[in-house]
Amino acid sequence: MYAAWARSGPLPMQSGQLQREDSVYQRNGTACLLVAFEPLTGKRLVEVSATRTKADYCRFMQTLVAAYPQAQTSRLVQDNLNTHTASAFYESWAAADARQVAARLEMHYTPKKASWLNRVELELSAIARQCLHQRIADIETLQMHVDQCVKERNEARVTVNWQFTNAQAREKLRRHYQKVCLAN
Numbered sequence: 001m002y003a004a005w006a007r008s009g010p011l012p013m014q015s016g017q018l019q020r021e022d023s024v025y026q027r028n029g030t031a032c033l034l035v036a037f038e039p040l041t042g043k044r045l046v047e048v049s050a051t052r053t054k055a056d057y058c059r060f061m062q063t064l065v066a067a068y069p070q071a072q073t074s075r076l077v078q079d080n081l082n083t084h085t086a087s088a089f090y091e092s093w094a095a096a097d098a099r100q101v102a103a104r105l106e107m108h109y110t111p112k113k114a115s116w117l118n119r120v121e122l123e124l125s126a127i128a129r130q131c132l133h134q135r136i137a138d139i140e141t142l143q144m145h146v147d148q149c150v151k152e153r154n155e156a157r158v159t160v161n162w163q164f165t166n167a168q169a170r171e172k173l174r175r176h177y178q179k180v181c182l183a184n
Contacts (some may be wrong), residue, residue: 028135031142034060036067036076037123042157044123046150050142052081054088058101059088065104075106084109102147111176118162126153 013019018140032052036045045067047169049056078084086107089098110118136142 003076028137029139031139032056032090032104033124033146034128035120035123035127036060036064037120037160039119039160039162042159043152043154046127046146048139048146050139052083057083058088061101061105065101071104073106075108077110077120079118080112096179106158114173119162122160126158141152149176 029050032049034047034049034056038044042092045064047060047063049060084107085100086105089102092098092131093101127146127149131145132142136145
């Protein structure tokens, strides 16, 4: 789809200027990357999806739970996206299946406007730099690029070197804390 402002062909020249052309951008679509990342082991699970729905999230969470059959509970740190809730399971599956998956997940949410505290954001940034720095024509090609990148990162056991300390977090986020006055 071409943007309404785009023109084809050169723009008319004005006195003292070189001939110029507009660039024409054609958007072939969007995609969603669902990522689970174990920061200490360097293991990651990534899925490319054409949409970003509750059903997509549920399918990914089911894959995640299945990847750790021995785990009684998996801790998730995730952003506050409206699809990232246990209620999505109940909307997508039978109650017994939803309860089974929800019981195995301990969900924690990053503060609004602070998704950078989520280490997966760093992983997404690395994936974007390594394999998403170009226009990709279709979702199959995107999946191929992402799979290769994730395979290499998993084999290398690339972890996150988290350098943000509790003290730094308290200083940076101080304005978000409730101020309590203590009477002497």
